[in-house]
Amino acid sequence: MINKHLHPIAILKILMEQSDEEHILTQPRILELLDITEHITISRQTFYRSIAILKDFGFDIETYSDNHTGYYLRTRPFSPEEALFLCHAIDSSNDISDIEKSKVKESFLKFLSKPMSKEVLHTLSTRSIRNKNDEILINLARLHTYIWINSRNPRSKIT
16 A cells, blocks of 8 residues: 555556556546555545646646547557567577576566556467568578579569
8 A cells, every 4th residue: 555645656557557548547447446456545636636747747648638538658668569579589588598588578568558468478479489580581581582683684583
């Protein structure tokens, strides 16, 4: 339980963990999560003041007046593509053990919203990194062959 005067920070924590553009939270849902997770009960007016404080401090929060649906944190430290790239980089590292790789990925995924981390984990589990790398190498070989043949005979075509 946190100090009841830190409710803007508690609201920010909820927005960071639970919301994104596809998972917009309503004001009643945020108040409910605030009560459940932090054991803080605040009024609607206090909620609106907290959002205003967070926005004044530079947090990029989409509000109900912007989208007529609810609230979410617009700006994230990583896009889903960047997060997936970093997880692939961790997985393909030969310098650390599989246990350490899991710990590093788990720590990294805590920086993402829960929906985004679930999406990244799902994508990682359904794709084979080895197959993806094989596809890249095959395409590079095709490109190399195409360039080599065209440099010798500009009228030739590869299929």
